[in-house]
Amino acid sequence: MIVSLALAAALTVRGDRLFIPARVNGAETEAVLDSAAEVTVLDDEFAAQTGVGEGEAVMARGSGAGKAKAQLVEGVRVEALGVKLPDVTVAVMDLDDVGARLFGHRLNAIVGRELFDAGRLAIDIEGRTIRPLPANARPKGVQLPLKTFHGNETIPVSIEGKAPVRAEFDLGNGSHMLIGKAYAARLGLLDREHLHEEGGGIGGAVKRRVVTLRSVRIAGVTFRNVRAAIDEQPNAADANVGVKLLRRFRIVTDFPHKAVWLQPRR
Incomplete structure (x- = not known):
């Protein structure tokens, strides 16, 4: 390299x-x-x-x-x-x-x-x-630990005031935030009013339920009325955060040392 x-x-x-x-x-x-x-x-x-x-x-x-x-x-x-x-x-x-x-x-x-x-x-x-x-740079923003889940890195995210869960850090997700079906059930989201929208990448299109989350908190920043699609795959993480929310930050990634820094844009 x-x-x-x-x-x-x-x-x-x-x-x-x-x-x-x-x-x-x-x-x-x-x-x-x-x-x-x-x-x-x-x-x-x-x-x-x-x-x-x-x-x-x-x-x-x-x-x-x-x-x-x-x-x-x-x-x-x-x-x-x-x-x-x-x-x-x-x-x-x-x-x-x-x-x-x-x-x-x-x-x-x-x-x-x-x-x-x-x-x-x-x-x-x-x-x-x-x-x-360079590895010796001092990034600005809030440092979050990365933890690997099924080959993907995750960051802590709090949804509707609940204890933080691990959300996949996904710069390839250009659609809604995703919530795994099991975690959605624990939050009571499966009974919430919803729409159906088409999503999915490799593996073909899939119809997903889309609900509105009252709040999502990432690196000290609270987002209100966030649309989220329910991911029904059995191996889905509790959540997946994509570009729609991550673009609100300046980002520094350090996968080798399991960290990411998120600096809110003003």
């Missing part, structure tokens, strides 16, 4: 989706930034164009209703934000459905947590910037 701390890149924000420039085996592309993607994902046609070969066949589960066929391919070179990852294992699959349904255009790549695992990143969604930070 090689990191150039002097290099900063523009962060492209479309709605509540984040995109960064990236290179795969030397080929340039625009990639979705997703802190909750356990591996970097490549579209099968783009992977073939960049010389990515075949690998082990697996079934991939995302936030959708089902599973998707994929191949795990080793030894792929990925570069983004001056971070060079020379030996990445990527998942190769057909991203046509995800690209059309969630982004409205062709999707070549989703850069996952390998980039976050490489070191600190300073992310300002509203300011449209993202850059690596």
Whole structure:
């Protein structure tokens, strides 16, 4: 791994989706930034164009209703934000459905947590910037501990004044906050007035109940009347916080040392 701390890149924000420039085996592309993607994902046609070969066949589960066929391919070179990852294992699959349904255009790549695992990143969604930070920098804001749940990092979040639960820190979530069905039942949310909206990523579309939370508290900031979708997957975390709320902060991530700093925007 090689990191150039002097290099900063523009962060492209479309709605509540984040995109960064990236290179795969030397080929340039625009990639979705997703802190909750356990591996970097490549579209099968783009992977073939960049010389990515075949690998082990697996079934991939995302936030959708089902599973998707994929191949795990080793030894792929990925570069983004001056971070060079020379030996990445990527998942190769057909991203046509995800690209059309969630982004409205062709999707070549989703850069996952390998980039976050490489070191600190300073992310300002509203300011449209993202850059690596040296390990000795002193981030501003509230420091929150990260804890891993099913391969994803989580932060403490309080919902409607209850004791904090672990919420996935998900910069790939450009939709509503998610509440796991089991935790929603404990909060009494399943009996609350709701709408139905389509969601889901890899694995296909899924209809979810959407309720309104009276309050959500993150890093000392309270958000009122927050829409949240009920995630009925059996392995769902208690909650999942995405870009709609996280864009209200300036963010520093430090996955190697299990911490994130959130500085409220004024």
